[in-house]
Amino acid sequence: MEIVAARSLQFPTFVSSERLGAKHGGSLKLCPGIREKRLQVFVSANWQSGKPLQSRRTRTPLKLACSCNNSPVSTLEVGGFQVSSDEELIIKNNSQDFEKHLNGRCIYLVGMMGSGKTTVGKILSEVLKYDFYDCDDLIEEEVGGASVADIFKHRGEGFFRDKETGVLKKLSVMNRLVIATGGGAVIRPINWKYMHKGVSIWLDVPVEALAHRITAVGTDSRPLLHNETGDAYTQTLRRLSSLLDERFEAYANAKARVSLENIAAKLGDRDVLDLSPITIAIEAMMQVMSFLKSRGGHYADASR
Numbered sequence: 461m462e463i464v465a466a467r468s469l470q471f472p473t474f475v476s477s478e479r480l481g482a483k484h485g486g487s488l489k490l491c492p493g494i495r496e497k498r499l500q501v502f503v504s505a506n507w508q509s510g511k512p513l514q515s516r517r518t519r520t521p522l523k524l525a526c527s528c529n530n531s532p533v534s535t536l537e538v539g540g541f542q543v544s545s546d547e548e549l550i551i552k553n554n555s556q557d558f559e560k561h562l563n564g565r566c567i568y569l570v571g572m573m574g575s576g577k578t579t580v581g582k583i584l585s586e587v588l589k590y591d592f593y594d595c596d597d598l599i600e601e602e603v604g605g606a607s608v609a610d611i612f613k614h615r616g617e618g619f620f621r622d623k624e625t626g627v628l629k630k631l632s633v634m635n636r637l638v639i640a641t642g643g644g645a646v647i648r649p650i651n652w653k654y655m656h657k658g659v660s661i662w663l664d665v666p667v668e669a670l671a672h673r674i675t676a677v678g679t680d681s682r683p684l685l686h687n688e689t690g691d692a693y694t695q696t697l698r699r700l701s702s703l704l705d706e707r708f709e710a711y712a713n714a715k716a717r718v719s720l721e722n723i724a725a726k727l728g729d730r731d732v733l734d735l736s737p738i739t740i741a742i743e744a745m746m747q748v749m750s751f752l753k754s755r756g757g758h759y760a761d762a763s764r
């Protein structure tokens with residue numbers, strides 16, 4: 461819907477803030493509504509409070525939102541991502557149930573590097589009003605602020621894995637947390653003993669999509685992806701593929717699985733790379749609820 465609208469709109473190349481009325485510290489609504497059949501389109505731009513424009517030709521990103529038949533545009537943002545009206549409805553209708561079924565249990569996100577554990581985890585923590593923790597950050601704190609890459613380089617992978625187990629042990633006695641684990645946390649069986657205190661979700665993302673995302677941000681912070689030859693994408697793809705072969709069964713220990721290929725197929729053969737973190741978080745919420753409902757109270761009693 462947004463694409464259709466964007467294609468059909470004609471923006472003036474430059475707009476004047478005086479004429480359109482910039483609001484300090486708020487967003488600027490260029491038009492109250494532009495009608496195209498029954499589609500209402502709102503365009504807004506973020507304006508920096510109180511700052512005079514440096515030049516007449518200032519670039520500012522535009523936000524486009526659409527509504528159909530005058531139903532309200534979703535203004536909800538979760539984890540920094542804009543939520544569509546459909547998604548807003550799903551989140552609103554299910555978040556209480558989600559929280560109730562979890563009953564304070566922690567969520568552990570597992571999956572390969574770049575699978576979105578941090579991104580999706582932050583969204584789930586906002587929906588649940590849980591705190592969010594990233595295991596890599598906690599390990600870095602324990603080691604006096606050294607980066608994961610430096611820990612691997614100077615202390616070795618074994619040292620890092622011991623710290624990872626220690627962090628998971630500490631987290632396992634806590635409640636109401638969403639935890640993004642490191643991609644390799646699944647390889648030690650003892651870590652599963654800790655993660656099974658809560659509910660684990662495997663973000664199952666095709667390696668090509670992982671390599672695409674990771675190449676976009678670089679591999680500096682991910683030491684296990686170094687030492688390959690070829691261009692950045694090919695190196696990353698090759699290393700991720702062999703890691704996934706080694707770890708596939710370990711990821712499958714998770715209580716809920718969120719397959720991006722399945723979501724894309726359900727949405728009518730969408731490209732996996734086009735799935736937004738919100739869409740993926742919603743699927744995660746549904747998979748967790750379905751797991752917890754299938755276990756009834758039994759899982760709760762056995763796991764706490």
Ligand SMILES: Nc1ncnc2c1ncn2[C@@H]1O[C@H](COP(=O)(O)OP(=O)(O)O)[C@@H](O)[C@H]1O
Binds near residue numbers: 640673733
């Ligand atoms: N659904 C998504 N669509 C596009 N990019 C994503 C998506 N999820 C995550 N990313 C991007 O991929 C990269 C890795 O995501 P991140 O959440 O850090 O993964 P992980 O914690 O599993 O290593 C980040 O740059 C993030 O912005």
Ligand SMILES: O=C(O)C1=C[C@@H](OP(=O)(O)O)[C@@H](O)[C@H](O)C1
Binds near residue numbers: 572577608644684
């Ligand atoms: O897959 C792995 O073994 C690792 C994944 C990394 O975390 P992310 O999955 O958050 O990148 C980090 O823990 C470390 O580089 C090892």
